[in-house]
Amino acid sequence: MYFHSVIDDQTECDDRVVNLEQLDTDLQSVGTTPNFAFITPNLCHDGHDAPCANDEPGGLESINGFLQEWVPRILASPAFKQDGLLIVTFDEADNFTTDASACCSGSPTLNTPLPGITGLGGGRVGAVLLSPFIAPGTVSQTEYNHYSLLHSVEDIFGLPYLGFADDDQARSFGADVFTRRLPVFPARPTDG
Numbered sequence: 001m002y003f004h005s006v007i008d009d010q011t012e013c014d015d016r017v018v019n020l021e022q023l024d025t026d027l028q029s030v031g032t033t034p035n036f037a038f039i040t041p042n043l044c045h046d047g048h049d050a051p052c053a054n055d056e057p058g059g060l061e062s063i064n065g066f067l068q069e070w071v072p073r074i075l076a077s078p079a080f081k082q083d084g085l086l087i088v089t090f091d092e093a094d095n096f097t098t099d100a101s102a103c104c105s106g107s108p109t110l111n112t113p114l115p116g117i118t119g120l121g122g123g124r125v126g127a128v129l130l131s132p133f134i135a136p137g138t139v140s141q142t143e144y145n146h147y148s149l150l151h152s153v154e155d156i157f158g159l160p161y162l163g164f165a166d167d168d169q170a171r172s173f174g175a176d177v178f179t180r181r182l183p184v185f186p187a188r189p190t191d192g
Helices: 010-016 022-026 059-075 078-083 146-156
Strands: 086-089 127-130
Touching: 022 059, 059 078, 059 086, 086 146
Parallel strands: none
Antiparallel strands: 086 127
């Protein structure tokens, strides 16, 4: 969000970094729906703080309410029905300061402790992916982490891998996730 490529162009930043309420309008057609939308609930609705500063319950009750409001809207949109992918995940395990269970087995890079966090993958967190490319009820036993998620998004958009998403252990979601058919990803950019 705070990359200079975003914040240094005020007009573009104002056009593209918008309040979540804009999504209702955007979801009305394939043409107005963004190709990529990163939604971060506020601290009351992200499942973190309980109770919230405004006296809402927060925690799981508030994140559940947030998801019950927004997931049906996204799933009903023409763009999602065409070729959408909705990923619901969390940034850290329950006790990320002591949880060293971040996947991926045997990866010296992805599980190396950093200041403030044990396990670069965020600890053991779950994720739910919904897409026309995924059969309902699909469960994958393959170990993925946040870098795998980034790696997958970069594949979807044909982008070069950034940081730890370029690690050999940060593989993209594969046929274990996309169980109906694999999406067609754009060609990866080449050097030169």
